[in-house]
Amino acid sequence: xxxxxxxxxxxxxxxxxxxxxxxxxxxxxxxxxxxxxxxxxxxxxxxxxxxxxxxxxxxxxxxxxxxxxxxxxxxxxxxxxxxxxxxxxxxxxxxxxxxxxxxxxxxxxxxxxxxxxxxxxxxxxxxxxxxxxxxxxxxxxxxxxxxxxxxxxxxxxxxxxxxxxxxxxxxxxxxxxxxxxxxxxxxxxxxxxxxxxxxxxxxxxxxxxxxxxxxxxxxxxxxxxxxxxxxxxxxxxxxxxxxxxxxxxxxxxxxxxxxxxxxxxxxxxxxxxxxxxxxxxxxxxxxxxxxx
Amino acid sequence: xxxxxxxxxxxxxxxxxxxxxxxxxxxxxxxxxxxxxxxxxxxxxxxxxxxxxxxxxxxxxxxxxxxxxxxxxxxxxxxxxxxxxxxxxxxxxxxxxxxxxxxxxxxxxxxxxxxxxxxxxxxxxxxxxxxxxxxxxxxxxxxxxxxxxxxxxxxxxxxxxxxxxxxxxxxxxxxxxxxxxxxxxxxxxxxxxxxxxxxxxxxxxxxxxxxxxxxxxxxxxxxxxxxxxxxxxxxxxxxxxxxxxxxxxxxxxxxxxxxxxxxxxxxxxxxxxxxxxxxxxxxxxxxxxxxxxxxxxxxxxxxxxxxxxxxxxxxxxxxxxxxxxxxxxxxxxxxxxxxxxxxxxxxxxxxxxxxxxxxxxxxxxxxxxxxxxxxxxxxxxxxxxxxxxxxxxxxxxxxxxxxxxxxxxxxxxxxxxxxxxxxxxxxxxxxxxxxxxxxxxxxxxxxxxxxxxxxxxxxxxxxxxxxxxxxxxxxxxxxxxxxxxxxxxxxxxxxxxxxxxxxxxxxxxxxxxxxxxxxxxxxxxxxxxxxxxxxxxxxxxxxxxx
Numbered sequence: 001x002x003x004x005x006x007x008x009x010x011x012x013x014x015x016x017x018x019x020x021x022x023x024x025x026x027x028x029x030x031x032x033x034x035x036x037x038x039x040x041x042x043x044x045x046x047x048x049x050x051x052x053x054x055x056x057x058x059x060x061x062x063x064x065x066x067x068x069x070x071x072x073x074x075x076x077x078x079x080x081x082x083x084x085x086x087x088x089x090x091x092x093x094x095x096x097x098x099x100x101x102x103x104x105x106x107x108x109x110x111x112x113x114x115x116x117x118x119x120x121x122x123x124x125x126x127x128x129x130x131x132x133x134x135x136x137x138x139x140x141x142x143x144x145x146x147x148x149x150x151x152x153x154x155x156x157x158x159x160x161x162x163x164x165x166x167x168x169x170x171x172x173x174x175x176x177x178x179x180x181x182x183x184x185x186x187x188x189x190x191x192x193x194x195x196x197x198x199x200x201x202x203x204x205x206x207x208x209x210x211x212x213x214x215x216x217x218x219x220x221x222x223x224x225x226x227x228x229x230x231x232x233x234x235x236x237x238x239x240x241x242x243x244x245x246x247x248x249x250x251x252x253x254x255x256x257x258x259x260x261x262x263x264x265x266x267x268x269x270x271x272x273x274x275x276x277x278x279x280x281x282x283x284x285x286x287x288x289x290x291x292x
Numbered sequence: 293x294x295x296x297x298x299x300x301x302x303x304x305x306x307x308x309x310x311x312x313x314x315x316x317x318x319x320x321x322x323x324x325x326x327x328x329x330x331x332x333x334x335x336x337x338x339x340x341x342x343x344x345x346x347x348x349x350x351x352x353x354x355x356x357x358x359x360x361x362x363x364x365x366x367x368x369x370x371x372x373x374x375x376x377x378x379x380x381x382x383x384x385x386x387x388x389x390x391x392x393x394x395x396x397x398x399x400x401x402x403x404x405x406x407x408x409x410x411x412x413x414x415x416x417x418x419x420x421x422x423x424x425x426x427x428x429x430x431x432x433x434x435x436x437x438x439x440x441x442x443x444x445x446x447x448x449x450x451x452x453x454x455x456x457x458x459x460x461x462x463x464x465x466x467x468x469x470x471x472x473x474x475x476x477x478x479x480x481x482x483x484x485x486x487x488x489x490x491x492x493x494x495x496x497x498x499x500x501x502x503x504x505x506x507x508x509x510x511x512x513x514x515x516x517x518x519x520x521x522x523x524x525x526x527x528x529x530x531x532x533x534x535x536x537x538x539x540x541x542x543x544x545x546x547x548x549x550x551x552x553x554x555x556x557x558x559x560x561x562x563x564x565x566x567x568x569x570x571x572x573x574x575x576x577x578x579x580x581x582x583x584x585x586x587x588x589x590x591x592x593x594x595x596x597x598x599x600x601x602x603x604x605x606x607x608x609x610x611x612x613x614x615x616x617x618x619x620x621x622x623x624x625x626x627x628x629x630x631x632x633x634x635x636x637x638x639x640x641x642x643x644x645x646x647x648x649x650x651x652x653x654x655x656x657x658x659x660x661x662x663x664x665x666x667x668x669x670x671x672x673x674x675x676x677x678x679x680x681x682x683x684x685x686x687x688x689x690x691x692x693x694x695x696x697x698x699x700x701x702x703x704x705x706x707x708x709x710x711x712x713x714x715x716x717x718x719x720x721x722x723x724x725x726x727x728x729x730x731x732x733x734x735x736x737x738x739x740x741x742x743x744x745x746x747x748x749x750x751x752x753x754x755x756x757x758x759x760x761x762x763x764x765x766x767x768x769x770x771x772x773x774x775x776x777x778x779x780x781x782x783x784x785x786x787x788x789x790x791x792x793x794x795x796x797x798x799x800x801x802x803x804x805x806x807x808x809x810x811x812x813x814x815x816x817x818x819x820x821x822x823x824x825x826x827x828x829x830x831x832x833x834x835x836x837x838x
Contacts (some may be wrong), residue, residue, distance in 0.1 A: 186734075
């Protein structure tokens with residue numbers, strides 16, 4: 001009565017092997033992860049490794065073009081642009097990661113409730129999300145920061161609020177289609193309560209598409225934070241932050257000092273680009289069906 | 293008879309991440325004018341790929357590697373794509389497996405027929421509507437004028453399949469390829485659709501290729517049968533001959549595994565795999581008694597009575613079959629019995645207590661949760677894609693029996709041995725397991741806690757016949773070994789008869805007939821039971837039962 005399997009059972013891979021496999025299979029993912037590692041490295045160790053103090057001014061050395069001593073040149077008060085760009089990584093990444101984590105958690109909880117139980121919580125949540133999404137999102141974020149005050153926490157809250165509807169919508173749909181799936185019913189027969197079925201069985205299956213959303217969103221959140229700083233809401237000078245640096249540097253582009261705005265802008269672009277590329281790879285890693 | 297289609301040494305392969313996979317490895321056959329050819333095989337045999345190759349609609353990565361396919365002088369392998377577009381639909385057309393997926397869900401069915409007609413210049417803007425209605429009438433759709441404006445979701449599965457037939461036949465093709473045309477349809481609908489297709493083919497003098505996994509169905513409707521396995525044709529011949537004297541061991545296995553009158557569950561297996569038959573002990577103590585059970589939903593147009601007051605009894609160790617077609621309330625009944633759903637009224641006496649009083653929501657915490665378990669219909673859907681087989685089987689043990697560590701590991705391996713799942717497979721994810729292996733995992737999970745009562749919801753519906761034979765035997769053995777009581781929910785009388793002592797026939801939420809299995813099948817009292825029995829495909833009897 002036994003079925004003879006055609007091939008010897010492949011050794012089941014561990015998580016680490018699986019991540020290596022995904023990276024090997026897709027060079028773009030490998031590049032994205034490499035760039036991501038670089039960003040993390042500069043966020044963690046950057047401040048202690050940069051050649052100059054990002055806040056130290058030196059009027060005698062202002063507006064120097066890029067050179068071997070100042071790779072990205074110096075700004076109008078003589079601060080080293082390279083040091084400032086690297087040091088800013090930590091702040092920008094923290095804001096976006098915190099904001100995305102917050103919207104991921106809140107959005108997932110709301111989406112799970114709406115998708116699993118339906119009924120009036122679903123209706124109320126959907127109208128609430130529609131209301132948020134009806135605003136131009138950046139303007140909404142501006143309004144929130146302007147009303148709550150010009151602090152880093154408020155930038156995080158504002159970014160989280162405008163991103164939250166996307167997570168809630170996505171989770172709601174993913175949970176809803178699996179609500180009556182056989183494995184969810186089987187989990188109930190195994191003695192799981194509704195909440196356990198939802199949290200341990202249904203929600204993890206929504207993770208692959210969520211990962212794509214998370215990584216796209218990280219890039220978007222960095223852009224958003226930088227945008228708020230650019231228009232003067234949020235992080236205040238002289239703190240090193242890409243958005244402010246672009247805003248300040250923009251004044252000097254006309255007079256030919258392009259390096260003030262271009263390098264922070266380039267780093268911003270690289271960060272957003274990295275997160276966008278990361279999405280597919282992350283999905284492959286959390287999707288068990290990609291394991292062979 | 294002249295040849296219409298001739299295929300010679302056709303080989304198809306797919307480019308995959310693990311290198312090239314040969315789906316079809318050099319097959320040759322011919323279809324004569326007016327002939328209905330059956331291609332029979334189990335999943336993965338290459339039968340569908342063959343038909344896709346003929347139509348040149350292979351999935352990405354698939355190529356015809358070698359061989360010739362000639363349709364009345366046209367080289368199908370090398371014809372230009374725009375020539376193929378003309379051939380598809382007008383010369384060769386196809387009926388797909390899932391009628392709902394084959395129809396555009398946001399288009400009126402009438403427009404979908406018009407589309408084909410106008411694409412092949414069979415109709416103009418002015419007479420398309422009339423021709424589409426005529427096409428609907430040809431497939432015997434009542435009130436075709438009104439159905440013209442229907443959307444696919446408004447129609448039943450059988451109706452959708454008729455629409456697909458109407459589209460396939462609209463341009464009077466000369467060859468019709470039907471790929472599992474009745475999978476997922478009820479047995480009476482299957483008969484109606486197959487009879488219709490056969491009559492239309494005969495009427496119009498067309499040829500046809502019927503692709504199916506069901507040897508019984510092929511035998512009933514085809515003039516000649518090819519049996520395929522792993523991309524090669526292992527046997528061909530006329531149906532009666534294949535049934536009475538299969539030459540190849542594989543066709544013999546398939547013939548054996550096809551359930552039909554006069555067989556026992558053991559005789560479905562190849563002779564060398566038949567184990568000793570175990571006799572289950574049936575006591576006359578009821579384990580479960582259902583009294584006047586009803587379930588009413590609030591529908592859009594008034595209440596829907598899914599179950600209208602049914603009563604029956606299951607004795608300890610007994611296997612009761614619940615038979616009916618989709619929508620008869622059998623799934624609702626099993627959901628209520630397994631306490632995933634609350635009944636509107638009625639009692640479920642289990643072990644002397646009315647478990648209908650405990651709401652389904654809090655039954656997960658009830659002490660009797662472990663006693664009533666279920667094997668779900670679709671093994672794929674019922675396994676969490678993120679859990680390995682081991683995690684899946686451990687779930688009830690961890691949650692309800694609070695088993696941990698070494699004890700848990702021992703029990704899981706014990707269960708795997710019991711259901712015949714090789715131990716190395718325990719660490720695989722569902723997508724790495726075959727259909728039969730997934731079914732075993734589902735069964736292991738259901739019996740993990742030594743339940744007293746097991747509901748089997750068409751546990752073999754999605755399986756190939758040879759795997760079905762193995763799983764049915766496993767269920768029979770487990771029942772005898774563990775003293776289980778079963779409620780076996782199915783639409784297939786042949787399968788029910790093999791397993792069950794007692795049969796309940798349901799229709800529209802009511803029990804129309806119940807009694808001992810042999811008696812109900814040999815001497816049905818209600819017209820409905822009669823119709824169900826008559827609709828089941830009747831494979832020719834074997835002359836020599838080995």
